[in-house]
Amino acid sequence: MIKVKDLSKKFSLNKEQRKERNTNDNFAFAVKDISFECKPGEIFSLLGPNGAGKTTTLRMLSTVITPTSGSIVIGGVDAITEPQEARRKIGFLTGSTGLYARLNAHELIDYFASLYDVPNPVVRERKKYLFDLLDMNEFANKKIGKLSTGMKQKVSICRTMIHDPEIVIFDEPTSGLDVITAESIIQLIRDCKSQNKTVIFSSHIMGEVDLLCDRLAIIHKGEMKYKGSMESFREQMSEKSITAEFIKTVQA
Amino acid sequence: MIFNIFKKELKETLRDKRTLIMMLVIPILIFPLILNVVVGVSSSFEESAENKTLKIGILGEPDDYFAQKLNEIPNALGPKTLIPYHGDSTKMRAHLKEEKLDLIFIYDSKFSEKLDKMEPTKLVCSFDKTNIGYDQRAQKYVQFIEAGEKLKRYETLNIDEQQITPFEIAYENSASNQKMIGELVGGFLPYIFIAFGFMGCMYPAIDLFTGEKERGTIETLLTTPVSRWQFLVGKMIVIILSGLMASFFALLGLFLSINFMDIIPDPEIMKVVNQILSIGFVLKLFFLLLPLTVFFAGIMIPIAVYTKTFKEAQSIIAPLNILVLLPAMAGLFPGIELNIKTAMIPILNIVLTTKGLIGGHIDYSLLALSFLVMLILAIIAVMISFKQFGKESNILS
Secondary structure, three states: OEEEEEEEEEEEOOHHHHHHHOOOOOEEEEEEEEEEEEOOOOEEEEEOOOOOOHHHHHHHHOOOOOOOEEEEEEOOEEOOOOHHHHHHOEEEEEOOOOOOOOOEHHHHHHHHHHHOOOOHHHHHHHHHHHHHHOOOHHHOOOEHHHOOHHHHHHHHHHHHHOOOOOEEEEEOOOOOOOHHHHHHHHHHHHHHHHOOOEEEEEEOOHHHHHHHOOEEEEEEOOEEEEEEEHHHHHHOOOOOOHHHHHHHHHHO | OHHHHHHHHHHHHHOOHHHHHHHHHHHHHHHHHHHHHHHHHHHHHHHHHHHOOEEEEEOOOOOOHHHHHHHHOOHHHOOEEEEEOOOOHHHHHHHHHOOOOOEEEEEOOOHHHHHHOOOOOOEEEEEOOOOOOHHHHHHHHHHHHHHHHHHHHHHHHOOOOOOOOOOOOOOOOOOOHHHHHHHHHOOHHHHHHHHHHHHHHHHHHHHHHHHHHHHOOHHHHHOOOOOHHHHHHHHHHHHHHHHHHHHHHHHHHHHHHHHHOOOOOOHHHHHHHHHHOOHHHHHHHHHHHHHHHHHHHHHHHHHHHHOOOHHHHHHHHHHHHHHHHHHHHHOOOOOOOOOHHHHOOOOHHHHHHHHHHHHOOOOHHHHHHHHHHHHHHHHHHHHHHHHHHHOHHHHOO
């Protein structure tokens, strides 16, 4: 379960940034007073155009950056006061995630399992399950730098899931991937839902959102524009397509 | 946890070709290469200078007294050919300038008569001093002729040479071989170890911090339940180890070249050199290099954390090398000794302390002070690193 209340993140602006934004303010909000909840077994989508504040929100959820104000509760743990404890419950995957090119898949997964304090017998078991599931055995001993984009993405998925997190955060996970590789991510998100995990993912691709999510929130310029179920979003649509409706919501 | 991070970072670092070249290959080859070139070049120069037939210009005639005396000099003092200039000193000097001649002798036309009359006369010997060995060759020739003339005069004047020699003088060197070696190479060696320590730290520091940002791996790392200081410490240990390993391999290269390249012919000096390079010395040296390497890592990490690309980090850290080596260079100058003042100057204190260790004359209270100064600096540098690594703006680009 993820509970986010009145979440804000303020960044200080340097002279150049003030000029670019045509403002005299010393600060700018990347995210302003956002609140939402995401339940286990549910896929929650954070939607917005580029620069809307999606990544900043997800980075705050994963405790990589600290909010300026507001609260985040991850699986019953206050992510602001106990960030390390909160991180234990999270699996984090972004489309731009890099991997250590000089390690092989086994070494990389073992390293991340050790960072999550996963006991060795459990690591062996989880690795076997994930390697079989993702069909990774053939290239598991090859250096990651020599793998194809699709293979690398499988390694990333395996890294995200090795500690069996109860909450999975995907930040534009299919961005820049070909359809076949993107499909493996879509399948992973579905599997997470079926395993009763709490799933939150950000995207600007409406088709992907329509296909997967139970509830969604649309943010633009750091502010919440819409929050509700996918079903009610479809019902209240006045435009012909979901993409057109999304654009209308953002521009409203 | 820190050990797990260290293990992984070390594995990755050891698989990086750039780091391996800088940490292992260059340091281990530097001394064999330098010594091979220096010893080879200088001995071949000396050999060729000794065996070279010098073209000697004489101002007089080929059968005059001075020419005869020159011809009497045995070939063992160096082969030569005489070219007479029949009194034309301008032409002879011009030929010397044009390097048609190696050495010229200018003397009075009544040189022989004046010698016979025991009147003062002058002999000018001219040569290009940049030519190796000409100086010694000219001295040997002149001393040989002068000794013969002296003997002749003793006989003419009926003087016993022993009687006009008030005393024989012998200069002895009170400095031990170890002290001499310490003075000659004591400043240069730590300079090399410091330079390699710095370079050994550079690539891992950039790779483990800027590299993480550039490859996009840092964000994932920070979503794990491991605190930033643990990552910092794990990575820092690898950087420090790389720096120390680079210094160690440079030392190993030195040891191998001394023992297998036959560059020290004197067995006594060889014995002293091996005594200097004892395990005790190596331990003391690395005890001093440790805080220095921590300091290097501490100043590189904030830069590596701040910069966004490998190139940017390299363009800032590489020139820093010169800044760091400036105080180390001061240790190469003679007369700069380790005292309370110099022990307070970072890097220079390590050079001078190591110089003292090599020379076998070290004041341990000054060694402790040097260590303390470097330790304080290292702690400050680590604190700055920690502060920079904690900044959101530095971590996420």
